[in-house]
Amino acid sequence: MDTILEVPPDMELVYAYPESLTPKVTHYCPGCTHGVIHRLIAEVIDELGVRERTIGVAPVGCAVLAYEYFNMDFCEAAHGRAPAMATGIKRVSPDKVVFTYQGDGDLAAIGTSEIIHTANRGELITTIFVNNAIYGMTGGQMAPTTLPGQVTTSSPRGRDVETAGWPMKMAELIGMLPGAAYVTRQSVLDVPSIRRTRKAIKLAFQVQLAGLGFSMVEIISTCNTNWGLSPLDALEWAKQNMVPYYPLGDTKVADSVRALMER
Amino acid sequence: MAKELWEGNAAIAEAAVRAGVEAFFGYPITPQTEILEHLSHRLPELGRVFLQAESEVASINMVYGAACAGARVMTSSSSPGISLMQEGFSYIACSEVPAVIINVMRGGPGLGNVAPSQGDYFQAVKMAGHGDFHPIVLAPGNIQEAIDLTVLAFDLADKYRTIAMVLADGSLGQMMEPAEMPPMRPVRKPEERPAWALTGAKGRKPNIITSLYLVEEELEKVNLRLQAKLREIAANEVRWKEYSTEDAELLIVAFGTVGRVCQTVVREAREKGLKAGLLRPITVWPFPSARIAELARQVRGILVVEMNAGQMVEDVRLAVEGRCPVRFYGRMGGIIPLPDEILPKLEELHQETR
Structure with missing residues (x-):
C-alpha cells in the first residue's frame, strides 16, 4: 500500500485503504469482526487527522497483535492493564490521542479494576471494547460476558449463573461513573449497525480531543470459530441472543458531549 | 548546598x-x-x-x-x-x-x-x-x-x-x-x-513497544x-564500600541498614584485637563477586549478616567458591541484629579459623 494509484481525471475516488492501517494480512479467523472494527477505528483516525499523534494500547486476547495492523505508535499491555498503561501515556503526553483496544476477558474479568478506575478518573482516553461473549485466543472458554446457558469449553453444560455468576454489562457499569463522558454499546452485525458503530467511535475520539472525559464504545461482536457457527449464523446468533441481554444504545452522554454533538 | x-x-x-x-x-x-x-x-x-x-x-x-x-x-x-x-x-x-x-x-x-x-x-x-x-x-x-x-x-x-x-x-x-x-x-x-x-509517528515509521515474540528464534534473540x-x-556498574579491609583477617559482608550496624562491629572487634573488616555491597545486582573472591584469598573466614534467613549469603558463597569458611547470622521478623549479638558470631569465626 505504499503506492496510491492516481485517480483518472474523469473518475472520483470513493474508496481507499485507510492510512491508519498497515497492509498486513491479519491473523483473525475468516468471518471474525475484529477486522471490521480495526478498519472503523482507522477510518475515524484518518478522518480526524490525528494518526501522527495517536498512541494505541493493545490487549491480551485475539487482538494481541493489533499493533501489527494499525499504522501508528503502539504498545502491548499485560492482560487487562491497557487502561493503566494508557493512563501513564496520556498523563505524560497530554497532547497525544490515546486509545485502548480490549476484549471481554481483558476488560471485564482480569482488567475490571483498571477500566473502572480509569473511567472514574475521567482519563482522557478512548476504549474500544469488543464483546464476543467468549475467550477467543485461548480457544473458547467462558468469559465474564458469556450468556446464561451458553456452552463453552469451560462451561460444557452451559453457563450456570448459580455458580458462575451473571454476564457483566460493562457499558451500563462504566456509564454510571461520573468520570465517563460518553459510553455506548453498538454492534457490527449488519451494515446499518456498522455505520452506527463508526459514528460512535468518531464521537468517542472527539470527546477525548475536546477533553470532556473518558469515552468507551462497547461493540457486540462475534466469534464464529469458537461458537461453532458459520460467519453468517454467528451474526444471526448474536442478534437473537446477545443483543437482547446487551441492549444497544448510549449508557452515558454527558451534557458536555451533548453540546459537542449539537455543534 | x-x-x-x-x-x-x-x-x-x-x-x-x-x-x-x-x-x-x-x-x-x-x-x-x-x-x-x-x-x-x-x-x-x-x-x-x-x-x-x-x-x-x-x-x-x-x-x-x-x-x-x-x-x-x-x-x-x-x-x-x-x-x-x-x-x-x-x-x-x-x-x-x-x-x-x-x-x-x-x-x-x-x-x-x-x-x-x-x-x-x-x-x-x-x-x-x-x-x-x-x-x-x-x-x-x-x-x-x-x-x-x-x-x-x-x-x-x-x-x-x-x-x-x-x-x-x-x-x-x-x-x-x-x-x-x-x-x-x-x-x-x-x-x-x-x-x-x-x-506519535510523525514523519517516521511507527514505534512499537511489545514483549510478545511468538517465534521462538525471535524471542531467543531478544533474550x-x-x-x-x-x-x-x-x-x-558494580559498586561496594570497604571498611578496614587492608589488613583484615576476618571479613563481614552485609548490606543496607545491617551493613551500617556492622561498621560498629568491626570497630569493636578491632578494639578487642581482632583484625576485622567489612565489605558492604552498594549494588546487590550486579554483585561485587570479584572483589569478594579476592578478599576470600586474604581472610581466614567470612561472616555474612542479614536481616533475613540467609539470602545474600548464597551469592557470597558463589563468589568465594570454597576458598574460606562462610558463616551466616541473621534475624527475621523485622528485627535489626545489634553489635552485641553479631560480635560473638565473629569471635566464633575467629576461634574456628585460627
Missing part, C-alpha cells in the same frame, strides 16, 4: 524530584508512604505528574505506559506491593524501557509487619518477575546514600533502558539524619524524549540481547 535533617522516605522522594522525575504513580503502603505523600505536593507544584493509583498492579502499569512514552518515571512500594508489581517488572524488562522502583522492605512473608527487613533480597536480585532478567539493584546504607543512589538509579535506568531499583528497608525509610540534596536538574522537555519512545546488556551492566 548545606546539610539538612531529612527523613529517609522524604529524602528519596526529593532526590527523585531533583533528578528530574516527570511522573510518579503509586499506592500507599507502610513503611514507604511518605514518598508518595511528599511527591503528592511536590510534583504538582512543579507542574509534573502525580497520580495515586487504585493498586500496585495499576501503578506499575502506569509506570510502564509513561516509560513507553519516554518520560522519566518512578513508583515506590514495600514488600507486599512489590510482589503485586512483579508482573509489570517483567514486561518492562522485556520491553527495555527505563523505570525507577523504590522498594522499602518490611517484614514478611505474607502481610508480615511494617518493621525493617531484608527478606526480599531474592525477590529483588534473583526473581523480580517471570523470565530471565535482573533489575539493577542499589542498596543504600544511610540517608545520604539513599539520596545519591536514587539519582543514580534514574541515570542507570536511562542509560541501559532497564529497571533500576533502590532496595532500602523500613528503618532507612523512617529514620532521620543530616544529608545534602543534589541541585535541581532541569526536566527533560517532551521534544527531547528518546527516539524509540511512543511520541540474548537482554543477557548481553546484563553482562555489560555487570562489567561496568
Whole structure:
C-alpha cells in the first residue's frame, strides 16, 4: 500500500485503504469482526487527522497483535492493564490521542479494576471494547460476558449463573461513573449497525480531543470459530441472543458531549 | 548546598524530584508512604505528574505506559506491593524501557509487619518477575546514600533502558539524619524524549513497544540481547564500600541498614584485637563477586549478616567458591541484629579459623 494509484481525471475516488492501517494480512479467523472494527477505528483516525499523534494500547486476547495492523505508535499491555498503561501515556503526553483496544476477558474479568478506575478518573482516553461473549485466543472458554446457558469449553453444560455468576454489562457499569463522558454499546452485525458503530467511535475520539472525559464504545461482536457457527449464523446468533441481554444504545452522554454533538 | 535533617522516605522522594522525575504513580503502603505523600505536593507544584493509583498492579502499569512514552518515571512500594508489581517488572524488562522502583522492605512473608527487613533480597536480585532478567539493584546504607543512589538509579535506568531499583528497608525509610540534596536538574522537555519512545509517528515509521515474540528464534534473540546488556551492566556498574579491609583477617559482608550496624562491629572487634573488616555491597545486582573472591584469598573466614534467613549469603558463597569458611547470622521478623549479638558470631569465626 505504499503506492496510491492516481485517480483518472474523469473518475472520483470513493474508496481507499485507510492510512491508519498497515497492509498486513491479519491473523483473525475468516468471518471474525475484529477486522471490521480495526478498519472503523482507522477510518475515524484518518478522518480526524490525528494518526501522527495517536498512541494505541493493545490487549491480551485475539487482538494481541493489533499493533501489527494499525499504522501508528503502539504498545502491548499485560492482560487487562491497557487502561493503566494508557493512563501513564496520556498523563505524560497530554497532547497525544490515546486509545485502548480490549476484549471481554481483558476488560471485564482480569482488567475490571483498571477500566473502572480509569473511567472514574475521567482519563482522557478512548476504549474500544469488543464483546464476543467468549475467550477467543485461548480457544473458547467462558468469559465474564458469556450468556446464561451458553456452552463453552469451560462451561460444557452451559453457563450456570448459580455458580458462575451473571454476564457483566460493562457499558451500563462504566456509564454510571461520573468520570465517563460518553459510553455506548453498538454492534457490527449488519451494515446499518456498522455505520452506527463508526459514528460512535468518531464521537468517542472527539470527546477525548475536546477533553470532556473518558469515552468507551462497547461493540457486540462475534466469534464464529469458537461458537461453532458459520460467519453468517454467528451474526444471526448474536442478534437473537446477545443483543437482547446487551441492549444497544448510549449508557452515558454527558451534557458536555451533548453540546459537542449539537455543534 | 548545606546539610539538612531529612527523613529517609522524604529524602528519596526529593532526590527523585531533583533528578528530574516527570511522573510518579503509586499506592500507599507502610513503611514507604511518605514518598508518595511528599511527591503528592511536590510534583504538582512543579507542574509534573502525580497520580495515586487504585493498586500496585495499576501503578506499575502506569509506570510502564509513561516509560513507553519516554518520560522519566518512578513508583515506590514495600514488600507486599512489590510482589503485586512483579508482573509489570517483567514486561518492562522485556520491553527495555527505563523505570525507577523504590522498594522499602518490611517484614514478611505474607502481610508480615511494617518493621525493617531484608527478606526480599531474592525477590529483588534473583526473581523480580517471570523470565530471565535482573533489575539493577542499589542498596543504600544511610540517608545520604539513599539520596545519591536514587539519582543514580534514574541515570542507570536511562542509560541501559532497564529497571533500576533502590532496595532500602523500613528503618532507612523512617529514620532521620543530616544529608545534602543534589541541585535541581532541569526536566527533560517532551521534544527531547528518546527516539524509540511512543511520541506519535510523525514523519517516521511507527514505534512499537511489545514483549510478545511468538517465534521462538525471535524471542531467543531478544533474550540474548537482554543477557548481553546484563553482562555489560555487570562489567561496568558494580559498586561496594570497604571498611578496614587492608589488613583484615576476618571479613563481614552485609548490606543496607545491617551493613551500617556492622561498621560498629568491626570497630569493636578491632578494639578487642581482632583484625576485622567489612565489605558492604552498594549494588546487590550486579554483585561485587570479584572483589569478594579476592578478599576470600586474604581472610581466614567470612561472616555474612542479614536481616533475613540467609539470602545474600548464597551469592557470597558463589563468589568465594570454597576458598574460606562462610558463616551466616541473621534475624527475621523485622528485627535489626545489634553489635552485641553479631560480635560473638565473629569471635566464633575467629576461634574456628585460627
